[in-house]
Amino acid sequence: MKEEVSEITWSKLLELRPEWLWLITLILIIAPMIFPIHAPFRINESTLRVYEFVENLPEGSVVVSGGAGNYAFMYETSAAFIAFLNQIKNRDIKLIIFPLHPDSLMFEPWAIRVAGFDKVKEYGKDWVILNYIPGGSYITLPAFMQDIKGLCRTDLYGTPLDELPIFNNVDNYEDIDLWVDCGANSMWSLVRYVAPYHVPIIGFVHSAYYPMFQPFKAAGLVYEFTNGIRGGAEYEKLVGYTPWNLGTITMDAYNLYSIYVLILVILANIGTQILKKGGCV
């Protein structure tokens, strides 16, 4: 009788409606935003390598942010990108934004505003945003590497590149010191069309892509990656936190979320084994 009750309870638990699970998820995500836990976390070696590489860039370096950054994955990739912008904003480092996706035209200026980059840096002299060029990155990237002004005649606002001081000494790949990518899947193009020119690449990538892109790092095509939102939180910690602290806030939610998922999976497995023993599965 007792066993039957136990089996009925487990059976009911395993058939729990997803809406209840989603409700708890929502609470676990929102709660740490209102009441932050500030759980401590260590800095991964990959994030440290990214930070140190950027830190060691000589003054006057030119960085191209060329990727397919978009809003769909903004919580995964933007924390690290905003932290990167914070790291370089008080140094003499030029930033050229070359969008490889129509969404990047909006996404990257948004990140610039969030990081307060536009308040300390002068547009046209210290940073610039170029137009999105249709045709695919396999067309635009080789052309960009060979002749930036030939491919992009004007910036996003229609100003000819020759009139922008940032382009006084920037013509092609020889003048680029670092390429950063905050996109989800533009890395495939970058390793084909940027890496052969020996321009170091750093990717602020989605966690799901992180293991997939490891061969590029091992082959020396990409210098380093940050691992999704966790990498973003670590980068924020290294630069001394950013205005929004997207990564750090999300780490608290991720803490609770991962514990919750783990508990659910353990419960589901215990229930399945009990029902299996009782011959119900």
Place this chain on the structure above:
Amino acid sequence: MSKVLYRDIMPYLLFIICFIPTLFSYYFNIPLLSKLTYELRGWSTLIGVTAMFLGLCNIIIYNYRTIKERKAGWQFGVYTIVLVFSWIIAGLYFGGLASPAYQQMYIYIKAQCWSAQIGLLTFFFVSAAFRTFRAKNLQALVLLIFAFIPFIGLAPWGEQIWPGWPAFSSWILDNVAMAGSRAIVIAASVGLVVMITRIVLRYEKGGLVRG
């Protein structure tokens, strides 16, 4: 004969004219080929722009027909057409993509919808994990364990229960997962080379020949 020329030989010739200089200019520094490739890339960009415009026309025509014939879901067609024209007018009226007004519209409408759509995965993952991550056999158990190692490795509490967890998780990603990824990348690249070779040798005509 003219049909064969038009459907078979011409597309193949065009492909070869574009393919040879692009391929060779990648490996060899020949000024003439580089110049030709550069020109071809410009054409490709123009084709890309034209394709985008055609796509816009296609969306309008398709939805117009759906509405006119009152096909299933025609209401969404109205919604699509209204949105397409609203964005075009907003872009033109407010001074293009770079204008702050257009950017704000984009961020607070389109971007939020997109983020929300992807954000739903968080919830679906919970219910999917609860329903499917069950160790019914040894293979499922191995999958379960390897799925949870990086999952916990990313969470700050993982390193609190065992300081070596992030390093172990990184080792799994950098070695075990990389071996699989590398195999996939290499196999896909070799497959691509084989496919191109088949197209060049005319064993594969699907992409070039109509009908």
